[in-house]
Amino acid sequence: MDIYFPAGFKMCRGIAQLSNTCLERAKRIKACVGGFLQRKDWNILCYSIKYRKPRLTLEECLMWKESLEKLLSNKHGLYAFRAFLISEFSEENIAFYLACEDFKNTKSAAKLPSKATRIYEEFIGDEAPREVNIDYETRDITQANVKSPTTSCFDMAQHRIYILMEKDCYPRFLRSAAYRSLLNQLAKKASATRPLCEKDKPK
Numbered sequence: 001m002d003i004y005f006p007a008g009f010k011m012c013r014g015i016a017q018l019s020n021t022c023l024e025r026a027k028r029i030k031a032c033v034g035g036f037l038q039r040k041d042w043n044i045l046c047y048s049i050k051y052r053k054p055r056l057t058l059e060e061c062l063m064w065k066e067s068l069e070k071l072l073s074n075k076h077g078l079y080a081f082r083a084f085l086i087s088e089f090s091e092e093n094i095a096f097y098l099a100c101e102d103f104k105n106t107k108s109a110a111k112l113p114s115k116a117t118r119i120y121e122e123f124i125g126d127e128a129p130r131e132v133n134i135d136y137e138t139r140d141i142t143q144a145n146v147k148s149p150t151t152s153c154f155d156m157a158q159h160r161i162y163i164l165m166e167k168d169c170y171p172r173f174l175r176s177a178a179y180r181s182l183l184n185q186l187a188k189k190a191s192a193t194r195p196l197c198e199k200d201k202p203k
Helices: 020-038 043-051 058-063 068-073 075-087 092-104 109-123 136-147 155-175 177-193
Strands: none
Touching (some): 058 177, 075 092, 075 155, 075 177, 136 155
16 A cells, blocks of 8 residues: 655645645555455455354344344444444444443543543544544533543543444444345355254155
8 A cells, every 4th residue: 555656756735735634634544445455355354253152143133123232232243333334434433432331331530531531532632543523512521521531521422423323324234235145144044954844844
């Protein structure tokens, strides 16, 4: 993914005058694309969950359709959904959601300030490398909360991202070719291993 220019080549004025923020974002996109292209088809990430122990069942996979909550509460579902978001370059949403879940489970109050600052700088701050899409009001409230952090200081921002995923990313995941293919494969496997009915058993 590296781009090489001939000796003496001068960067065009438009690129040279881009802000540092724009250039940093471009670098992050380049890094994401590079990592993506180095992988094989991202569907392999999804399909590989079938070979984890315990293996994914058709019932589990169908359960993901019931709600985003059911999807995220299932370890195979979370893995597949995250793989899907990586393919769409929007993995920061689930990463932020999970970081908030981890933050809320922090036992030591002494660790809250440093963890809160780290999450804020990574996902919400002006120069956040994995900035999530939240409104200004939520951003301002979260920024104020981080100054005196409690385990609930990210609740509003986390809820906004959950709703965003629920209304946007989650429906696309259910419509994706990867999910449909996974369902079909599990259905065929379940059908092949289902015990024969009495009338189908050999005489």
